[in-house]
Amino acid sequence: MNDKRLVALFWWLWAFMGLVSLNAQAQEMPTPPAVAAAVAAPAPLSQPGLVRADSLSGADTGWMMTATALVLLMTLPGIALFYGGMVRRKSVLNVMACVVALCAIVSLLWFAVGYSLAFTPGSGALGAVLGGGGRLWFSGLNYVQEAQLVAVSHLAPHIPESVYAMFQLTFAIITACLVVGAFVERMRFSATLLFMALWTVAVYVPVAHWVWEPGGWLARLGALDFAGGSVVHINAGVAGLVCAYALGPRKGYGTEPFSPFNLGLTMAGAGLLWVGWFGFNAGSAVAADGRAGLAMAVTHIAASAGALSWMAAEWLARGRPSLLGLCSGLVAGLVAITPGAGYVTPGAALVFGLVAGVACYWGATGLKRLLKADDSLDVFGVHGVGGIVGSLLTGVFASKSISGVEGSVLTQALGAGSVMLYSLVMTALLLWVTSRFVSLRVGEAAEIDGLDIDQHAERLGT
C-alpha cells in the first residue's frame, strides 16, 4: 500500500470514530439534577467523577499546569534538538518532523482512546491489564459553571481531570518520541507514524495502566514507579532496540564515521530536558507539596551526579571528556532517578546518578558492541539501561518515611522484566503489522541522499 492510500485510510477511520464519539457524548452529558445527586454525599473516589469546584486546590492545579508545559517542552523542542543535533546533516529535518508529527498523533490518540484505557478502572478481570471506556474522546471531562462542578480523576482528586489528562498526555508523547532515536536516518516517515500510533495504543497505554492505575496488576503487586522509569524509559528503550534489530543498520554503519550535525543543538536539547524533568518528576507528585519539592531536589542531584559520573568514565577510558558524554550522563542520571523520585532521599539520589552515569556509559559503548544493533542514538543504552538501574535502585532505597511504602528489589525486577518482555514482543509484532501496510525502510538511494530531501523535499539552510 503506498503512502497516500495509507494517509487516506487514516483520515477515514478518524472521521468515522469521531462521528460515533460525538453521538455518544451527546447521550452521556449529565443533566444538572443527576449531577447534583451524584455529588450530594462526597466519598473517596474509586473512579473519575464530578466534585464541587471549591474542593480543588488552586496551588496544585497551577503547579500541574506548569508541570504539563515543562514536560511538553522536553519534547518540543527538547528531544527534537537533542536528537536533531546527533544525526547527520542530511536527516536532521526528518528527525524533527518525526517528533512534531508524533506529538500531534499521540495527542489525538490520547484524546480518543489512550487516556481512558490507561487511567480509568477497567471492568472485571480485564481491569488488571486495561482501563475502561468511560473517558473515550475525553467524554465526561466536564466543567459545569452553573452548578460549580468539575470532573476529577480518582488518581488526582484536587485538580481538574482535564489537567491530569493533559499532564499524562505529555508522558505518552515523550515516550513515543524517545523511540525515534533508535531508527533515525533509515525509517520511512509514513511507517514511523503508523508504527508509533499503533505502539502508543497497544504498548504504552496498557503498561501505563498496569503501573499507575491502582487496579493495574503491577500497581497491586507493589511495583514502584514514581514518574515512569519502566513505563517511559524501559519501555522506550526496549522498543528502540527491537526497532534497531528489525530495520537493520544504516548503510555504512561500522565502516564510515557518522558525524553528528551539531552537538551544540544536542546540548541545548539536553538543557531543556534537564529543566523540563522538574515538571516530569516533581509534577508526578500531582500536588504542590513537600514530596514534589523533594522530587525536584533529588532530580537535580541525580542529573549532576550522572553527568560527572559519565564524564569520569569517559575520561578514564578514552582520555577526553566530551560534551556529548556530559549531556548523555545528565540524561542517564535523570532517567535513573525517575522511578524513585518520590520515594528516595537526596543522599540516595547521588548514588542513583553515580551508578547510572557509569552503567549507561557502558550501555552506550560496551553493551552496544555486544548487542550488535545500530541503536543509532543509544535509546536502549541510555533509557533502557538507566531505567533498569533506577527501577532496581528504587527497590533498594525507597524510604517508608517519605512515601509510606517500602521497596522490594524482587518486585521491582519483576515489574521491569514484565515491561521489557511485553514491549519486546509487542514491538516486534507491531513492526510486522506495519510492514504489511508500508515498507519500513527507505531505499538505498534515499538513504544516501538523506531523509530530509527524500521524505520531505526539504533541506537545512546553509
Added chain:
Amino acid sequence: MSSSEKIAIAAHLHVLLRRKTGRVTDTEWMACNPEYAQEVIRLAHQKAAEGGHDDLGLLADRLEAAMALPERPAARPLAQRVSEAVRAPAAHAPGARPAAALDAGGPGPGPGRLGVLDALRPGATRYVSGLR
C-alpha cells in the same frame, strides 16, 4: 608542538587563503601531512608576494616553523597510564619479558585511543559504530 596547535595555525591560514585568494584548503590534512603543508606554504608565499598580503606571508612562516617542530605525544587516558604504571614493576620482575618487548608498538597513541588529529582525520574511528 602539539597537533592541536598546528591545527590552529593551519585553520587560520585556511581562512586567510580563502578570504584573500578564494583558494580552499584542507585544514586537518595541512596540519598532519608535511608535503601538503609545504605546498600550501609555497602557495601562500606566492599569493602574498603577488597581492601584497603581508599577513598571509607571516602566517605561512608560522606554519612552516610549526611543521618543523617535532610532534608532542598525544595525551594518554588516565586509565591507560595507571594500568601501564601497574604493569611496569611486573615487567622488571625476575623472569619477566624485557621492557622493550612491551614497547614494540613504538611511541604515540595505542590502538583504540584518540589523538586530536585521529579524531578529525578522514577515515578516523570516531563516530564509527556509535556516537559515544
